[in-house]
Amino acid sequence: MLVIGRVEFMNYETEYGIVDDGPRFRPMAVRWGSANWTEGSRNHLEVGCVSRDAQLLDAATHFVADVIAFSEPLASECAGPGPNIVTYEVDDAAM
Template sequence: MRALGWLREDRKPLLNAKLLVLGHLALNVYDPDNGYGEEVLDFEPRTVWWGSANWTVRAGSHLEVGFACDDPTLVEEATAFVADVIAFSEPIDTTCAGPEPNLVQVEFDDAAMAEAMEEMAEPDDDGEDW
């Protein structure tokens, strides 16, 4: 559970989106040139649910409505929206008065990583390359 918005500010907007992206996990192998690849567990979105449900104790006494849709364009856009919200959100127990996102994208320097791996590699006992 994460939070997004301003703490105790009447005039600041709060996120009030009741939206779920449903899908399944798939084990995919990403490999260069049909060699040995890296196995990655990916979430593959399939359906979007949205509605008025608050999922609180009082929800049982409310008239709620919800819809599900598997339109690929809507699923893609909703997934992007949820990913943006998660990236901009913060832990639920935050004490910050305003939004202070703590999840950021990381840019990797692939050339530097490859160079570092070469430096760390130990030579073979017989001196021959594989």
């Protein structure tokens, strides 16, 4: 799933001055499907869909944001996809 959008800088001019709300992500479309962009994908049957439906776009944006927030806490020092939550020992003999 890919949420496509842009970052906008929101500034509002009021009678008291300019209010700077900072950057905001504005979702514009959501894409999902089995398609991948690898070299081998040229030999596969791939499918993908794009939607600009407001409810679907809102739900997809929140879902992706939740996945990112869950998988990479702000205090995380993990630079890659390696496990960093629990310790474990691999039983090579059993494998």
